[in-house]
Amino acid sequence: MILRPTLSVLLLACAALGCVGCESEPVSGSVPTGETSISDVITEPEQKNDETTGADSDRGNDRTDLMKDQPDRDAPTAYNPLTEEEQYIILEKGTERPGTGALLNNKAAGTYICRQCNAPLYTSDQKFESHCGWPSFDDEIEGAVLRRPEPSPLDSRTEIVCNNCGGHLGHVFLGEGFTDKNTRHCVNSVSMRFVPEGEELPAKIVLDR
């Protein structure tokens, strides 16, 4: 009888100190009233830990939010540099001379990407021979190309531009019957770059504007 209170005190002390060795030994029914107390003592610090963890987690989120507000140092700040000829065609809506484009007769498998921003525009499967003097495609990679009717009432053509950077590509014509899709994207070679199949596509440059 003398030992019991002493043991209880010891157990409580051990539990409070987180003594693992004592935790499993005594509770086997020899001290029925102490069991609840030990359990309470043990769970209390665990709850405190949970609260602490939660607080840490909140602070972590705060840090993440702060980082989101910081400008991304790796974010691109400019598109690919352009030569004078590229600027004339891509930025000033110029047109390369027919039959001269570097990609006109390219029949290799791969992807045609935007010269200015690397956005994938067309696949080689979409290219066909129209004999019009410029690379021709009967479809575009979904969402890659934007159509804009020419503003002049004297020009019935529809301009096509890169949907990511707005760079001028050429014009699109419908109803000519070249292919089943009845569509011809007439694109300047200068506005594109060809990436052969199996070669990694460069990252699309997206500017935060």
Ligand SMILES: [Zn+2]
């Ligand atoms: Zn582009």
